[in-house]
Amino acid sequence: MLQTINATFQRADALVVAAKEGATPRHIVDRIVAAGADASAEDRRTIATAAAELKDATRMLQGVVASARRRDEQNRWVMWTATGGVVLGMVLWATFAGIVARAVPASWQWPEKMAAHTLDMPMWEGGQRMMQSASPGAFTALAAGDRIVAANREALEACRKRADKAREAVRCTIDVEADERTKR
Template sequence: MVQKIDATLQRTDALVAAARDGATPRHVVDRIVAAGGDARAEDRRTIATAAAELKDATRVLQGVTASARRGDEQNRWLMWTAIGGIVAGMVLWAAFAGVVARAVPASWQWPEKMAARTLAMPMWEGGQRMMQAASPSAFAALAAGDRIVSANREALEACRKRADREREAVRCTINVGVDGRK
């Protein structure tokens, strides 16, 4: 606007100078009309440029809005895909964990470790619990045998040495107490 006002003042100064130089009133009027027409044409160009820039800005804003909507939709799809992937992974792991655990070398002890972890116990205690649950009478016999061996360790070791020397089976005497205690 300041530029336009400066341009108008310059044109007005030119008209004043022309009037001093003896221009006729008709000539001055024609110059004023011409200057007004030029100013209006410049204003029209400025308004047209502003309108075009406004349309461009509106188009950009519409694009940003559409992009934000697409981004929200993509985020929603991504969330549902992630949830679906997690559920599918859980189902596949539940279905194939045993197969995978049995497919690895036995020295890795994956099935045993998985069982102990499931029972929230160390492998030894977890194994005892599983044996006891599978066959209480067999587990009781195993535990009684372990108590007898533990109580007679020295006598059994002496028998083992004698059998190694004689290179044949030998008879040994052990003491068995009530409930397997000495």
């Protein structure tokens, strides 16, 4: 705008010089009108350019804001999808792990290993704990029988050999120790 004002002053000076040189008033008026129209047209072009640049800047800012909103929305969708996938995976694993473990060959021992892993124990101790929980009385009898067999292993092996030789049942004598509770 300063350039336009300076140009207008220069044109006005030119008109003053033209009037001194003898130009007619009508000629000076026409030149003033023409100079004003030129200045006005230049102002319109400058304003139109500034308006266009402002529109472009506004459009770019709107695009940035919309892009940020879309990114936030996409991030929310990704978070919800990931959470849903994890939950669905857990449900499917809980539902189908036993089915899959029972479907594999028995020699792989997946159900037994899964049970021991769940109890955080070796398979032998985990099995004992499960038997004891399922039937405490039966587990006590089983443990007592195991102690009797372990204490009389040699006598039982000799008895087994005699039964195999005779091909029939034979009587054997074993030693049974008193229960720890009754010793006291």
